[in-house]
Amino acid sequence: MTSEYEQQMLEKMDLLLGVVQLAYAEEIKVARADLRSDAVIAAILDTCEDWTPAGTAINEAVRISGSAKRTVQRRISDLLAKRALAQRGAGVATTYRSTGLL
Incomplete structure (x- = not known):
């Protein structure tokens, strides 16, 4: 079980990951296509x-x-x-x- 602090940190990390994924969506898409080829x-x-x-x-x-x-x-x-x-x-x-x- 995670503490309230740990849960808050996980939520913030998830939000940060979402921002990075949005900011680099095109680069991630290109890298995915390249690797999956x-x-x-x-x-x-x-x-x-x-x-x-x-x-x-x-x-x-x-x-x-x-x-x-x-x-x-x-x-x-x-x-x-x-x-x-x-x-x-x-x-x-x-x-x-x-x-x-x-």
Whole structure:
């Protein structure tokens, strides 16, 4: 459970995020289209709409895109660096989820 202060801070952060999204809507749209033009990235983001085990995410992206496993793993690293993908856990417990940024 969050405190009243924490809830207020979350609301302010949400508002700030909304302002940034409005201010940079065109740039975000272009970046989204550019990244999603890569079949591997599109497969990863589509597979990870909710928290997805890493093995499942990789195998599905390989199957959908027809790319090599190592290529998928590199694209996952790129998406994590761009904050377009979130990671939870480590090792065999690793899961990924699209952040909705792109």
